[in-house]
Amino acid sequence: MKLSNKYFEKEKNDYKYLIDSLRRDVPEYPGWLQDFAPEEEYQMNFKSEKDIFSMADVVDIKDFWNVDLPKFNLAEALVLRESTEISKLNSIWSMEEILQLMKMALSTGKRYKNYKGQKIPLRNYPSGGAQYPVNIQILMNEDVGFFDKSDNYYVFPDIGKIVKAKRNNLKLRFTDIFASSHYNSSLAESIKKVPMLIVLSINLKDSFEKYHYYAKELAYIELGHVAQNIQLSATALGRHSLPLGGILDDIGREIFNQINDNEFIVYGIACG
Numbered sequence: 490m491k492l493s494n495k496y497f498e499k500e501k502n503d504y505k506y507l508i509d510s511l512r513r514d515v516p517e518y519p520g521w522l523q524d525f526a527p528e529e530e531y532q533m534n535f536k537s538e539k540d541i542f543s544m545a546d547v548v549d550i551k552d553f554w555n556v557d558l559p560k561f562n563l564a565e566a567l568v569l570r571e572s573t574e575i576s577k578l579n580s581i582w583s584m585e586e587i588l589q590l591m592k593m594a595l596s597t598g599k600r601y602k603n604y605k606g607q608k609i610p611l612r613n614y615p616s617g618g619a620q621y622p623v624n625i626q627i628l629m630n631e632d633v634g635f636f637d638k639s640d641n642y643y644v645f646p647d648i649g650k651i652v653k654a655k656r657n658n659l660k661l662r663f664t665d666i667f668a669s670s671h672y673n674s675s676l677a678e679s680i681k682k683v684p685m686l687i688v689l690s691i692n693l694k695d696s697f698e699k700y701h702y703y704a705k706e707l708a709y710i711e712l713g714h715v716a717q718n719i720q721l722s723a724t725a726l727g728r729h730s731l732p733l734g735g736i737l738d739d740i741g742r743e744i745f746n747q748i749n750d751n752e753f754i755v756y757g758i759a760c761g
């Protein structure tokens with residue numbers, strides 16, 4: 490059920506509100522100097538094995554840098570890439586394909602840069618200041634090898650690992666995180682058959698130190714790069730995908746107990 494307009498004022502439905510906020514946020518010259526220009530002194534943080542040890546409820550860990558990648562043709566993947574409607578996303582990926590997707594789209598452990606004597610891992614997609622504010626989680630609707638539908642999966646691209654962690658809230662279903670399943674009954678039926686969802690969230694705690702308010706825009710731009718890599722990699726693997734804006738943060742944070750107060754869910758890629 491959708492809320493009716495007559496019960497409240499929708500300031501954000503006004504085009505002027507949108508234009509005013511764009512005018513405030515666009516990087517113009519005086520604003521750049523005041524708000525956007527990056528700080529010179531900041532901390533570079535990245536994930537290591539010890540971040541996994543500090544996580545509660547870890548059940549198992551899988552390396553995705555070990556998996557062999559198939560030969561593929563980028564020009565072909567670019568030309569064939571498309572979004573597949575939700576009702577057709579019902580073929581089940583193998584565990585190996587999921588690991589290959591992570592390696593192709595996210596990282597291989599081959600590239601690093603040096604920041605003040607620190608070896609910083611780099612990924613297969615660009616990131617403003619190599620701050621990597623985008624986090625990747627996987628939610629399964631099918632059991633395939635390491636992956637099963639009752640646990641949560643947190644991807645660690647800096648070390649090439651996927652962590653399986655116990656889900657606390659088992660009442661929520663796979664379909665609940667999709668906005669449309671709450672008000673569109675025919676889509677809700679199709680979503681029940683989608684085998685896997687990749688959930689993208691942003692955590693601006695570290696990038697804020699360098700970019701302040703601009704960290705938000707940088708993270709959204711980067712999210713698009715991540716999603717593009719995921720969609721192209723899925724195409725290269727002969728599989729289908731659908732990027733989805735309608736992935737719910739409030740439900741997602743109930744499902745993924747590791748999502749903290751600094752982190753917000755903004756996007757998803759349904760795969761099938």
Ligand SMILES: Cc1cc2nc3c(=O)[nH]c(=O)nc-3n(C[C@H](O)[C@H](O)[C@H](O)COP(=O)(O)O)c2cc1C
Nearest residue numbers: 570571572573574575669731732733734735736756
């Ligand atoms: C930011 C973004 C959000 C999207 N959200 C949805 C969505 O909620 N539901 C949906 O069916 N498609 C969604 N799409 C997919 C678009 O409908 C699709 O990309 C568009 O129709 C063009 O088709 P193509 O990707 O096959 O070229 C989204 C795409 C983007 C880039």
